[in-house]
Amino acid sequence: MSDFVARRPIWSLIILLALAVLAWLVFSIWTPGMEAMFGRKRVFLSALFNGITLGALYFLVASGFTLIFGLMRNVNLAHGSLYLFGGYVGYSVGEWTGSWLMALLVAFLVVALAGILMQVLLFRWMEGQDLRQTLVTIGLSIIFADLLLWSYGGDTFQVTAPDWLSGPVTLPLAVALRSNGEAVMMTYPLVRIAILIGAIVVGVLMWLALNRTRVGMLVRAGVDDRDMLSATGVRVQLVFVMVFAFGAGLAGLAGVVGGTFQSLQPGEDTRILLSSLVVVIVGGMGSIPGAAVGALIVGLAEQFGSVYMPTYAVMLTFLIMVAVLAIRPEGLAARR
Amino acid sequence: MRKTLAAAVAACFVAAAPAAHAQEKLKIGVMATLSGALTSGGEDGVRGVQIAAKELGNKLAGREFELIITATDASPDSALRAARKLVEQDKVQLIIGPLSGSEGIAMRDYSKTVPNLVMVNGSSGALETTFVNPSPNFFRFNSDGAMWMAGLGEYVLKDKGFKKISVIAEDYSFPYTQVFGFAIGYCRAGGEIVQRQWVPLGTKDFGSVIANIPDDVDAVFLGLGGGDAVNFLNQYSQTGGKAKFIGGSIMVDQTVLSSKGAAKRLLVGTPSSGGVADAWDDPRWKAWVKTYQEAFPADKRFASPSLFATNYYNAVMALSIAMDKVKGDLSDGGAKLRAELAKVELNAPNGKIRLDDNRQAIATTFITEVAELPNGDLTNKFVRAVPDVTQTLGLSLEAFKAIGLPSRTNPECKK
Numbered sequence: 001m002s003d004f005v006a007r008r009p010i011w012s013l014i015i016l017l018a019l020a021v022l023a024w025l026v027f028s029i030w031t032p033g034m035e036a037m038f039g040r041k042r043v044f045l046s047a048l049f050n051g052i053t054l055g056a057l058y059f060l061v062a063s064g065f066t067l068i069f070g071l072m073r074n075v076n077l078a079h080g081s082l083y084l085f086g087g088y089v090g091y092s093v094g095e096w097t098g099s100w101l102m103a104l105l106v107a108f109l110v111v112a113l114a115g116i117l118m119q120v121l122l123f124r125w126m127e128g129q130d131l132r133q134t135l136v137t138i139g140l141s142i143i144f145a146d147l148l149l150w151s152y153g154g155d156t157f158q159v160t161a162p163d164w165l166s167g168p169v170t171l172p173l174a175v176a177l178r179s180n181g182e183a184v185m186m187t188y189p190l191v192r193i194a195i196l197i198g199a200i201v202v203g204v205l206m207w208l209a210l211n212r213t214r215v216g217m218l219v220r221a222g223v224d225d226r227d228m229l230s231a232t233g234v235r236v237q238l239v240f241v242m243v244f245a246f247g248a249g250l251a252g253l254a255g256v257v258g259g260t261f262q263s264l265q266p267g268e269d270t271r272i273l274l275s276s277l278v279v280v281i282v283g284g285m286g287s288i289p290g291a292a293v294g295a296l297i298v299g300l301a302e303q304f305g306s307v308y309m310p311t312y313a314v315m316l317t318f319l320i321m322v323a324v325l326a327i328r329p330e331g332l333a334a335r336r
Numbered sequence: 337m338r339k340t341l342a343a344a345v346a347a348c349f350v351a352a353a354p355a356a357h358a359q360e361k362l363k364i365g366v367m368a369t370l371s372g373a374l375t376s377g378g379e380d381g382v383r384g385v386q387i388a389a390k391e392l393g394n395k396l397a398g399r400e401f402e403l404i405i406t407a408t409d410a411s412p413d414s415a416l417r418a419a420r421k422l423v424e425q426d427k428v429q430l431i432i433g434p435l436s437g438s439e440g441i442a443m444r445d446y447s448k449t450v451p452n453l454v455m456v457n458g459s460s461g462a463l464e465t466t467f468v469n470p471s472p473n474f475f476r477f478n479s480d481g482a483m484w485m486a487g488l489g490e491y492v493l494k495d496k497g498f499k500k501i502s503v504i505a506e507d508y509s510f511p512y513t514q515v516f517g518f519a520i521g522y523c524r525a526g527g528e529i530v531q532r533q534w535v536p537l538g539t540k541d542f543g544s545v546i547a548n549i550p551d552d553v554d555a556v557f558l559g560l561g562g563g564d565a566v567n568f569l570n571q572y573s574q575t576g577g578k579a580k581f582i583g584g585s586i587m588v589d590q591t592v593l594s595s596k597g598a599a600k601r602l603l604v605g606t607p608s609s610g611g612v613a614d615a616w617d618d619p620r621w622k623a624w625v626k627t628y629q630e631a632f633p634a635d636k637r638f639a640s641p642s643l644f645a646t647n648y649y650n651a652v653m654a655l656s657i658a659m660d661k662v663k664g665d666l667s668d669g670g671a672k673l674r675a676e677l678a679k680v681e682l683n684a685p686n687g688k689i690r691l692d693d694n695r696q697a698i699a700t701t702f703i704t705e706v707a708e709l710p711n712g713d714l715t716n717k718f719v720r721a722v723p724d725v726t727q728t729l730g731l732s733l734e735a736f737k738a739i740g741l742p743s744r745t746n747p748e749c750k751k
Contacts, residue, residue: 039548046547054541154371154407156563158570160597184493184668189574192543261574262540263567266371307544310534 009325029174029183039307042175045186047307048300053261055299056199060254062276062283062291063206064247070223070286071243073130074123077137079251080273081144086111086252087259087268088148091157100162100260107256108249115248119241141269149266159259165191195257202250203292210288219243223286278317282324284331293333342574362401362664364655365422366434367415368458368648370407373506373538374562376591377644378407378435381458384641384648385432387631388656394514396656397664401627404428408439410537415439419446423453429666431455431669432651435644437462437481437510447471452669456655459647461585462509463516463742467727469489473670475677475695477654478647479611479725480516481510482742484585486701486729487722488609490523492582496607500528501582504545504568505559507534509742519686520729523749529557535742539564542571549579559584565592571614585610588706590638593714594639599717600714606706607719611647612686613702614640614716624685626647649683657682669683692727701725 005012030041038044065079086107118140126132128194138245169190174183210216218239221229230236255264258272275298278288283294301320305313324332366385394400404426406418415434422428434443442459447455448471457465457476461484466476492498501522505511511534519529530553533545546568549556556579560568565587586592588608613661614625628641634735640699641649658676666673682689687700696743700723704727706714728736740746 041545043544047544050541050543094512149371153379154375154409156373156375156566158566158597161574166574168574187576189543189571189576191574261571263563263570265375265563267538303541303544306541307548 001110010253026173029177033253037077038116040176042186045173045175045302046188047068048204049188049192051300051303052296053196053299054303055296056196057254057258057261058275058279058299059199059203059294059295060257061251061272062279062295063203063288065276066280066283066286066288066291067219067243068247069280071219071226072123072240075130075137076247077134077273078118078140079137079247079276080142080269081141081148082111082114082251083255083258083272084148084264084266085114085144085255087159087264088152088254089252090256091159091259091264094159094256100159100165100256104253104256105161106108107252111255112245112249113250114252115243116241118248119244120310123244124237124240141273145266145269147287147301148269154266157259157264159256159264161191161260165194169193189261191261197262203288206288215239215242275317278321280331281321282332284334287331287333290331290333297332348375353685355539360400362396362399363426363428364396364401364403365419365426365431365433366403366405366427366458367408367418367422367439367527367649368405368432369410369435369439370405372409372411373564374410374436374586374591376595377459377586377589377642380466380502380591380642381435381637381644381648383628383632383637384645387627387645388649388652391627392652392656393433397659397662399664400718402588408434408436410439411489412438412442415442416446419443423450429453429670432648432655435459436508437465437513438508440465440476441509444469444471444474447474448641454655454670454673457647457652458651459644460510461513463513463727464509466694468476468741470694470696472695473674475654475674475691477650477680477682477689477691477697477699479699479701480517480727481513481585481640482520483699483725483727484610484701485514485517485521486609486725487521487703487720488582488607489518489520489527490525491609491703491719492555492607493525495521496555498527498580498582500530500553501548501555501557502531502533502553503529503557503559503582504533504549505557506537506539506561506564507744508537511559511584512560512742512744515557516739516747517729518582518584519747519749520739522749527749529749530742535560535564537564540567542568542574543575546572546575546577549577553579555580555582557582557584558587559587561589562591566595566597566599570597571697573599573602581606583608583706584610585643588704590614590640590642591644593706593716594638600747601708603706603714604708607703608706608716609701609703609722610643611699611701612641612643612716613704613718613721615707616686616702616718616721618685618687620683638718640715646684646686650682650686650689653684653716654680654689687721687723694727696727698724698726 006331068076089110090103090107168187171186173186175186176184279294279298283290301316305316368381408414408418435458437460440462441464444465453473455474461481463480558581583606625640657680661676662672689697689699700721702721703719707717709715
């Protein structure tokens with residue numbers, strides 16, 4: 001951190017200033033002039049929080065995607081299908097047992113198993129052939145999409161949030177003053193806050209696992225130089241299977257999360273795949289912190305876009321991607 | 337390899353043989369939204385067609401028919417693909433459909449390019465479909481979105497006291513038409529629309545839209561449908577909002593009222609209007625509800641027929657009447673059939689329906705209110721019926737044209 005400040009004093013100052021302005025926007029009571037410029041504060045705050053929670057969802061999906069790519073150089077274009085599959089599994093389990101946590105757990109395990117099967121039965125046999133692997137994943141995603149349409153139909157499904165997570169909470173942030181001087185507080189859905197906290201916990205755990213454990217060390221070594229790792233006697237195939245299972249499981253978990261605060265239907269698979277592709281391109285292929293940064297940027301861009309320029313909201317995300325590709329093609333958080 | 341190939345070729349011949357035999361069967365294409373946000377409506381539309389087919393003994397004017405059901409996703413290009421497939425591949429001459437507003441506009445233009453085709457609208461309700469350059473072979477036996485709003489504006493202003501409202505609706509032709517019809521009555525009576533938010537069909541995240549609802553409105557008009565409506569209600573209940581609603585015709589339809597989850601309870605007490613009223617005590621309507629309920633097991637249908645099932649059912653019935661008149665003769669490219677269809681007067685479950693010069697229905701609009709039944713089901717209580725609503729909403733053609741066509745901003749409603 002201090003290293004970064006020392007190397008890039010100007011950038012650090014700009015980031016610090018931006019954070020200060022943001023904090024001021026969040027905590028101050030807006031004057032009528034500001035409301036005229038940015039719209040009402042509640043709308044701004046809501047877009048901010050929604051963007052962050054949406055980013056949390058994208059992070060859950062994209063972190064698995066980027067991990068698999070980083071280690072195996074396999075662009076898994078069936079990742080969106082794993083997301084949708086996990087969502088449907090979670091929905092069925094949730095309806096059957098009535099437990100949301102159970103739905104999360106089962107979706108994670110079932111989709112992780114699907115990931116293991118994909119790695120063991122398919123990708124193992126075409127290692128190092130990038131194009132072939134990519135084409136196979138496209139084929140798989142089409143087959144998955146049709147199988148899911150066949151078994152669940154085209155209807156919209158929603159995973160029911162548990163009672164203890166439903167309803168709003170009041171945040172200690174004033175959005176406006178009533179005429180008698182009393183502050184109107186911001187209310188926000190509890191389930192979205194829970195998702196945000198969940199994603200942060202997952203992110204921190206992943207970072208710890210990658211940087212503080214032996215398995216993480218193996219994975220990092222594999223990302224850097226796969227051949228050398230296997231030459232040192234590590235059973236690199238086992239590491240691959242584990243990473244693939246974990247990445248797929250995260251996508252399945254994200255499916256349940258996405259099915260809870262948004263919804264599940266055919267077509268979600270490609271939408272989420274596209275989002276996570278943008279996320280990892282912006283953040284840097286193969287980097288977990290990159291996935292976090294990218295997910296946050298894409299989530300915020302989508303939400304602020306839909307509030308302040310609804311007609312061009314879709315374009316904004318891709319403009320960001322184009323800008324990143326033009327200025328820093330290896331991604332924002334990638335190592336040079 | 338060669339053996340399997342030979343077997344495959346043989347299988348093709350076996351499969352082709354009965355197909356050749358079935359040539360004498362009449363083919364009817366059915367288009368419905370079986371994917372995307374309006375899936376639940378499309379499925380109920382197909383149910384309506386199936387009930388009609390069963391009632392007719394699978395015969396039109398003595399000729400046995402088969403249904404070819406094709407899926408669309410509420411986008412005009414999906415409708416175009418489906419219609420082309422039905423016409424060019426399946427060689428159908430009769431099509432029931434489409435379901436959604438912008439699909440209808442696409443089909444108006446497409447049907448002009450296939451003069452022999454006879455197209456009876458499923459449930460689409462954009463104004464332009466039959467109002468601007470109507471197609472001679474497109475028939476619509478349901479009201480358009482604006483007609484379904486006839487009388488609702490005055491009702492919510494005078495009886496409910498909603499003087500100031502905001503609008504949240506999907507960004508395509510049908511909700512434009514609905515808001516248009518609502519605003520004409522509402523604003524003329526003295527109401528004010530302070531904000532209109534248009535969201536893409538299939539919107540997943542309504543968080544920002546919900547935050548953007550003004551604090552000081554008496555009610556929010558919701559012009560959403562199917563999955564979007566359910567999504568919105570779920571997320572609205574998560575934020576703990578307490579606004580009152582006014583429902584568009586497919587917002588408080590059985591497609592939403594029969595959905596899973598508790599969020600739909602937010603709708604209890606919501607006034608709305610449309611082509612059906614679930615709890616109307618007219619004997620013909622009651623008989624239709626009973627037929628619907630008996631045709632499918634309880635978990636494969638809604639508590640009572642939705643607007644879509646009713647409209648699709650009516651479309652097949654109208655087609656059947658006209659086919660009887662021409663004794664099933666389509667050899668003239670359907671010219672006689674089209675002439676008869678234009679004259680059909682349908683004694684439908686949801687009131688009498690006849691067509692105007694543009695082959696657009698003149699029908700009844702029902703003003704309703706969502707209520708909870710003792711068993712927990714939600715239903716649309718009948719408030720009043722507005723009979724014989726015309727496409728110009730009772731205005732002269734010139735006065736109606738002067739308002740302009742439905743769009744995001746038209747008609748203006750400012751004080």
